[in-house]
Amino acid sequence: MSDLTEPSGVPDPSSMSAADLLGFDPFDPEFLREPYARYRELRACGAIFRTRAGLLVATTYELCAAMLRDPRFGHATGSQDDRTPDRPVESFLRMDPPDHTRLRALVSRAFTPRMLERLRPRVEAITAELIAGLPEEADLVSGFAHPLPVRVISEMLGVPPEDDERFRGWSEVLARGLDPMLTDDLMSDTERARSEFRDYFRGLVAIRRERPGDDLLSALAQVEELTEPELLATCVLLLVAGHETTVNLIANGVLNLTRHGLLAYAAERPRQVVEEVLRYDPPVQLTSRVALADLTLGGVPVQKGQAVLGLIGAANRDPAVFPEPDRFDVTREPGRHLAFGLGIHFCLGATLARMEGEIALSALAAAAPKLELPDAAPPYKENLVLRGLAALPVRLKSR
Numbered sequence: 478m479s480d481l482t483e484p485s486g487v488p489d490p491s492s493m494s495a496a497d498l499l500g501f502d503p504f505d506p507e508f509l510r511e512p513y514a515r516y517r518e519l520r521a522c523g524a525i526f527r528t529r530a531g532l533l534v535a536t537t538y539e540l541c542a543a544m545l546r547d548p549r550f551g552h553a554t555g556s557q558d559d560r561t562p563d564r565p566v567e568s569f570l571r572m573d574p575p576d577h578t579r580l581r582a583l584v585s586r587a588f589t590p591r592m593l594e595r596l597r598p599r600v601e602a603i604t605a606e607l608i609a610g611l612p613e614e615a616d617l618v619s620g621f622a623h624p625l626p627v628r629v630i631s632e633m634l635g636v637p638p639e640d641d642e643r644f645r646g647w648s649e650v651l652a653r654g655l656d657p658m659l660t661d662d663l664m665s666d667t668e669r670a671r672s673e674f675r676d677y678f679r680g681l682v683a684i685r686r687e688r689p690g691d692d693l694l695s696a697l698a699q700v701e702e703l704t705e706p707e708l709l710a711t712c713v714l715l716l717v718a719g720h721e722t723t724v725n726l727i728a729n730g731v732l733n734l735t736r737h738g739l740l741a742y743a744a745e746r747p748r749q750v751v752e753e754v755l756r757y758d759p760p761v762q763l764t765s766r767v768a769l770a771d772l773t774l775g776g777v778p779v780q781k782g783q784a785v786l787g788l789i790g791a792a793n794r795d796p797a798v799f800p801e802p803d804r805f806d807v808t809r810e811p812g813r814h815l816a817f818g819l820g821i822h823f824c825l826g827a828t829l830a831r832m833e834g835e836i837a838l839s840a841l842a843a844a845a846p847k848l849e850l851p852d853a854a855p856p857y858k859e860n861l862v863l864r865g866l867a868a869l870p871v872r873l874k875s876r
Contacts, residue, residue: 630719635692
């Protein structure tokens, strides 16, 4: 293991830069544009290394996969019985068993492949409507990549369509709140957005309990095993996670396909294209776990309570698993990428995200096969965990 800490010991983290804490500066403009060169450098430091602040960072597919599969790694959030007003109920995304197992099982009933396949005609209809409404020059993020998954998950939950824009502001703040490094202002914004989101759902849940509909929120509201705080946290998770990463999947896909002159392949082999986008430029770049017991990872001792950062973006470009990993190859056979994680926290919405990505990219490729990018370097959001474009200007003159 390479050790990037100073010989004199671990310095005070409060006096350190992001690069000192993480081994890279996530907000450097060059890193935001293309983080994978830095990931290669970090992987060369070793499969697992320690930053100057003492944080362990796993860079290879083998170790990231091992961390995600190992039940001795978790989130150390404690039992739901331990929650107080100052320590509210988390979504099951950040829970460990048995709470995670119980809540995920309740929600997963709505995300079986058979039930999601019933959504396909509706996803196709929304996609066609959005593409037809795009002007010749458009921002594909605000005009297509964002509204598609928002409308899909909103309809699943039974959320009124006129509230979609309200969710965008809340969701963007909560997505930033996933970052492990938050300023006081951003922490305050995150808590306010979460509180407003939950208040909104509290009112909607009350309505659905009185007048149930044929939607996921009505079904969840009838589940007696769910406490109100658990139900509200789950609703917020489903709406945010149900669209935020899919927005990035679609936009990252269009950008990479167009840059490489391969957009037409999205109409011919959508499944392979989506899997390669997920591997090559994953919407989720990293994840973290806490050791729930003393253990070793890659031969390195990890003490109970110590956090380990898994660089998904680096693992998905590991040459030990993916031949020519830095080549965007839409003919590549779908492999074992970690874009949706592994183990008990494997993304519950993976099937839905894949379906939306395949439909969106294939329909856009068919409608605008000669789509152009007026801006060769579109702006990215400043987000450590999620990699997504702030805007993607396109020209659809060939439609």
